[in-house]
Amino acid sequence: MALSKPFHKFNVKPWSRKWYGCEKYRWFSDEYFECLTRSYSATIYHPVGTAKMGPPDDPMAVVDPQLRVYGVKGLRVIDGSIMPKIVSGNTNAPIIMIGEKGADLIKGHLYPPVHVKPGYAPIPEYLKNPETEKNAVGGPLSKIGHLFGKFNFLKFG
Ligand SMILES: Cc1cc2nc3c(=O)[nH]c(=O)nc-3n(C[C@H](O)[C@H](O)[C@H](O)COP(=O)(O)OP(=O)(O)OC[C@H]3O[C@@H](n4cnc5c(N)ncnc54)[C@H](O)[C@@H]3O)c2cc1C
Numbered sequence: 001m002a003l004s005k006p007f008h009k010f011n012v013k014p015w016s017r018k019w020y021g022c023e024k025y026r027w028f029s030d031e032y033f034e035c036l037t038r039s040y041s042a043t044i045y046h047p048v049g050t051a052k053m054g055p056p057d058d059p060m061a062v063v064d065p066q067l068r069v070y071g072v073k074g075l076r077v078i079d080g081s082i083m084p085k086i087v088s089g090n091t092n093a094p095i096i097m098i099g100e101k102g103a104d105l106i107k108g109h110l111y112p113p114v115h116v117k118p119g120y121a122p123i124p125e126y127l128k129n130p131e132t133e134k135n136a137v138g139g140p141l142s143k144i145g146h147l148f149g150k151f152n153f154l155k156f157g
Pocket residue numbers: 045046047078079080081090091092093095
């Protein structure tokens with residue numbers, strides 16, 4: 001990419017230092033890239049999947065689809081570790097969603113409320129009425145709540 005025409009005007013130069021362990025290969029040769037691919041790996045702070053969710057016949061699964069640990073009563077795992085595979089984007093937002101879903105599961109809500117039309121983002125009650133939610137009063141959440149309340153008709157997706 002860096003060597004492609006559109007990047008010329010930015011004077012972009014690929015990093016010329018050879019990757020450790022791949023010095024013997026010609027820079028940018030197929031062998032060099034193979035060596036780089038095999039020896040360079042990084043988590044960029046996004047490790048997931050150490051307690052994979054999966055069906056009971058999956059020997060690698062740690063939790064079931066309701067995030068309950070197989071073989072242990074009364075224990076759930078609700079964090080990034082339950083992802084069966086890493087997501088293609090950043091991990092924080094999907095993990096917040098896992099947290100929300102896990103909270104619903106604990107409360108016994110397996111499905112979204114029936115009155116929610118498909119395609120509409122459900123708005124939690126405390127966001128619609130921040131006065132009733134002690135922690136949200138005056139805080140940034142209440143402001144978002146008012147905004148959501150105002151634009152409740154917006155369709156998502
Ligand atoms: C430097 C950095 C930058 C990042 N940047 C981004 C980004 O820009 N965008 C993005 O989407 N993601 C980013 N991430 C990734 C994202 O922050 C994580 O994927 C996400 O926070 C993981 O959530 P989690 O709930 O699975 O785990 P964590 O957020 O790690 O939560 C684990 C919690 O468990 C607690 N804990 C640990 N052991 C115990 C114990 N024995 N008892 C009780 N509590 C315990 C910890 O204190 C912690 O609060 C970044 C991560 C890092 C480290």
